[in-house]
Amino acid sequence: MSTSRQSLSRRSFGRLAAGVAGAAGLGALGACASPRGKPSASTPLRIMAINHVWAQAIRRSTEEFEDRIGRRVSITMLTGDQLASSYNVKLNASGTDVDVMMVRALQEQLVFAHNGWLADLTDRVEQDRDFAWGDFQPAPRNASVTAGKVLSVPVVTERPTLYYRKDLVEDLGGPPRTLEALMDASLELTDRGKNFFGYVGRGQRNGAVSQWSSFLYSHGGDFLVDGRSAIATPQALAAYMFYGKLLAKAGPPGATNMNLEQAMPIFAQGKAAFYIDADAIYSSFLDPKISTVREKVGFAPFPAGPAGARPHNIPSWSLGISTFSRLRDESWEFIRWASSPRMVAAIQADGIPGARASAWNDPKTLAAFPPELAETMRLNAERGIGYDRPRVLQVSRARDIIGRPLVAGILGEPVEPVVRDANAEFADFLVRDNRHREN
Amino acid sequence: MSRTDVSEARPAAPAPRPARTRPPRTFEQANRRLKWTMLAPALLFVGAMIIFPLVFTLNLSFTDAFGAVNAGKKNVGLSNFTDALGDTRRFWPAARRTVIFTIGAVALETVLGLALAMLMRKAFRGMRWVRTVLIIPLLTTPVAIGILWLLILDPTNGIANHLLSSAGLPRQEFLGSVSQSLPTLMLIDVWQWTPMMTLLLLAGLTTLPQEPEEAALVDGANAWQRFRHVILPMLGPTLATALVLRAVDALKTFDILYATKGAGGGSDFEAETLNVYAYGLTFDYQEYGLAAAVLVLFTLFIIGVVVLLRRRAGKDAA
Numbered sequence: 001m002s003t004s005r006q007s008l009s010r011r012s013f014g015r016l017a018a019g020v021a022g023a024a025g026l027g028a029l030g031a032c033a034s035p036r037g038k039p040s041a042s043t044p045l046r047i048m049a050i051n052h053v054w055a056q057a058i059r060r061s062t063e064e065f066e067d068r069i070g071r072r073v074s075i076t077m078l079t080g081d082q083l084a085s086s087y088n089v090k091l092n093a094s095g096t097d098v099d100v101m102m103v104r105a106l107q108e109q110l111v112f113a114h115n116g117w118l119a120d121l122t123d124r125v126e127q128d129r130d131f132a133w134g135d136f137q138p139a140p141r142n143a144s145v146t147a148g149k150v151l152s153v154p155v156v157t158e159r160p161t162l163y164y165r166k167d168l169v170e171d172l173g174g175p176p177r178t179l180e181a182l183m184d185a186s187l188e189l190t191d192r193g194k195n196f197f198g199y200v201g202r203g204q205r206n207g208a209v210s211q212w213s214s215f216l217y218s219h220g221g222d223f224l225v226d227g228r229s230a231i232a233t234p235q236a237l238a239a240y241m242f243y244g245k246l247l248a249k250a251g252p253p254g255a256t257n258m259n260l261e262q263a264m265p266i267f268a269q270g271k272a273a274f275y276i277d278a279d280a281i282y283s284s285f286l287d288p289k290i291s292t293v294r295e296k297v298g299f300a301p302f303p304a305g306p307a308g309a310r311p312h313n314i315p316s317w318s319l320g321i322s323t324f325s326r327l328r329d330e331s332w333e334f335i336r337w338a339s340s341p342r343m344v345a346a347i348q349a350d351g352i353p354g355a356r357a358s359a360w361n362d363p364k365t366l367a368a369f370p371p372e373l374a375e376t377m378r379l380n381a382e383r384g385i386g387y388d389r390p391r392v393l394q395v396s397r398a399r400d401i402i403g404r405p406l407v408a409g410i411l412g413e414p415v416e417p418v419v420r421d422a423n424a425e426f427a428d429f430l431v432r433d434n435r436h437r438e439n
Numbered sequence: 440m441s442r443t444d445v446s447e448a449r450p451a452a453p454a455p456r457p458a459r460t461r462p463p464r465t466f467e468q469a470n471r472r473l474k475w476t477m478l479a480p481a482l483l484f485v486g487a488m489i490i491f492p493l494v495f496t497l498n499l500s501f502t503d504a505f506g507a508v509n510a511g512k513k514n515v516g517l518s519n520f521t522d523a524l525g526d527t528r529r530f531w532p533a534a535r536r537t538v539i540f541t542i543g544a545v546a547l548e549t550v551l552g553l554a555l556a557m558l559m560r561k562a563f564r565g566m567r568w569v570r571t572v573l574i575i576p577l578l579t580t581p582v583a584i585g586i587l588w589l590l591i592l593d594p595t596n597g598i599a600n601h602l603l604s605s606a607g608l609p610r611q612e613f614l615g616s617v618s619q620s621l622p623t624l625m626l627i628d629v630w631q632w633t634p635m636m637t638l639l640l641l642a643g644l645t646t647l648p649q650e651p652e653e654a655a656l657v658d659g660a661n662a663w664q665r666f667r668h669v670i671l672p673m674l675g676p677t678l679a680t681a682l683v684l685r686a687v688d689a690l691k692t693f694d695i696l697y698a699t700k701g702a703g704g705g706s707d708f709e710a711e712t713l714n715v716y717a718y719g720l721t722f723d724y725q726e727y728g729l730a731a732a733v734l735v736l737f738t739l740f741i742i743g744v745v746v747l748l749r750r751r752a753g754k755d756a757a
Binding site: 091397 | 505509594595723724
């Protein structure tokens with residue numbers, strides 16, 4: 001009797017559980033199914049962006065765009081890491097709450113294209129005469145194309161600039177024009193007892209790779225040659241040893257933990273003589289709230305190495321449209337407006353370097369930059385190479401491998417064996433990366 | 440055959456079955472059914488929020504999922520597990536750091552926590568203040584703690600080095616250094632979690648009977664002997680529980696490590712534990728299959744540690 005009652009109870013419970021689970025399942029399936037039709041007029045156009053001066057400038061002008069499309073614009077600004085994680089979570093769930101995506105063409109575009117997360121913009125950019133796709137600088141334009149499809153439009157470009165202390169280089173005959181001179185001056189000016197350093201720069205394994213790329217190219221090296229690892233060539237080895245020595249002998253303590261956020265304040269607070277990093281951050285050194293060197297900071301082109309001055313000139317941020325967006329036409333309208341010749345010229349005139357040749361050819365757009373910096377940017381753009389990291393699917397993993405010998409150099413360890421090991425690891429990685437590409 | 444014979448040969452008609460009657464429902468029986476009904480939402484929630492992700496992760500660990508979780512993955516059997524277990528560059532060093540971090544931090548927290556609990560065992564003036572101050576690190580979020588310590592320990596501009604310099608001591612790199620990072624992070628963990636150990640052990644100490652200690656005192660045992668031979672054995676079960684709780688928590692530490700050292704646990708992977716490694720595989724490398732395999736192995740490892748600690752605790756208690 002008792003058994004019968006228990007089984008009845010279990011059966012009832014089973015029915016109840018199955019019912020609720022079924023209802024929940026159907027609800028979940030309903031939620032997962034891609035909703036059809038256009039969202040209502042009250043649904044905003046959602047833009048996910050990096051918290052960058054460009055995004056702040058565009059936000060100030062969105063009212064004009066909202067009037068044009070008759071729809072509200074909602075811009076979410078996040079840090080780089082948060083933005084990358086958000087895309088992973090939202091797009092893995094086929095989320096329709098992202099329309100326009102600010103992406104790093106050189107870091108994420110290949111893998112996003114592999115995942116099918118970016119809409120194809122080829123017809124839109126090529127068939128719109130007013131948009132003038134040919135007006136974009138060749139290097140950023142090429143970085144926007146994956147497998148023959150235009151997947152993003154570049155809006156911010158970057159080159160490495162040598163920031164230097166004018167008061168300290170007067171006796172040295174001006175800023176160093178070669179890497180050798182940079183090393184000598186940095187060593188000479190370092191005074192560890194007074195907590196003052198000749199050079200500061202990124203030393204983090206992953207973060208340093210993009211800045212190191214200009215040192216690599218200027219030594220005559222590259223990340224890949226004919227699709228194979230080139231990080232153990234004599235040129236690459238020389239670049240590794242140079243960068244390691246520069247930060248080990250003239251850099252601040254804890255350099256291996258330094259990315260932009262840690263290195264920049266050291267120069268801004270007057271504790272270093274030289275600093276090479278993106279030209280887009282120059283305003284940090286002119287802002288009296290952050291900088292103690294605003295009267296003393298100078299700007300110079302990337303110094304020449306054994307293979308000449310070969311800095312990178314890259315599209316640091318671009319705009320794309322999520323495949324899952326239900327407002328693709330509006331999203332394109334936003335990109336068209338935000339990267340139009342007029343807006344690029346206006347934003348560049350505010351001191352944020354864009355990717356349109358017409359803006360760079362217009363002296364008025366460079367008037368906002370200090371003249372020395374404008375000339376530096378022009379020269380670096382002229383000499384620039386269109387990438388600052390290896391063009392592979394898993395860029396972050398590749399950077400982790402390539403950055404290991406940099407760390408060894410900064411720590412004062414022998415670089416050559418680490419380069420050999422990293423080269424073998426990078427070769428294995430490329431096999432795996434190619435396998436992913438083929439899948 | 441006579442009729443009588445026939446009737447005699449017929450098998451006896453079965454006795455009529457008693458009518459099926461439902462026994463009267465007692466309050467207890469109704470309650471038993473209601474119990475399941477009341478439990479159903481919670482069980483479904485657990486099913487959806489815990490069991491489903493676990494099963495999904497387990498399933499993912501047998502695939503080559505890369506880039507997007509659902510994009511054309513195929514079954515690769517145990518190869519993610521063999522890849523992970525054969526990885527001497529990242530997996531095994533991360534496992535070693537996980538163990539070192541846990542043992543080092545928990546051991547220090549236990550010793551300090553026990554010492555503080557012994558000091559606070561008897562009431563003293565200002566005890567309420569001490570308890571309030573003690574609880575502050577527990578209330579702060581780990582990411583905020585990470586950023587706070589990053590600023591304090593900054594090698595160039597941090598206050599810690601200013602203090603060291605003014606005391607005539609050499610400046611340190613702390614979190615900026617490859618060799619000092621893990622010990623520094625252990626000390627931050629000790630700073631944050633020793634108060635919890637103290638409170639747990641203090642709770643245990645206050646429930647201990649006084650008589651055995653008084654008897655030992657009468658027998659002439661000194662303070663150390665009373666602690667070693669009387670208090671510590673009696674505190675054993677509380678200590679074991681506190682150890683299991685803290686050890687499992689320390690094994691899973693992520694926030695502080697990521698907030699201070701970032702992806703990969705620093706430039707030489709110096710603070711990369713299994714948790715940080717799995718996070719990096721997922722969000723930096725988008726290697727979902729391999730990341731799932733690492734997480735499954737990590738979960739098995741944690742279960743193993745818990746079973747081991749509980750067995751050990753059971754033996755000690757016996």
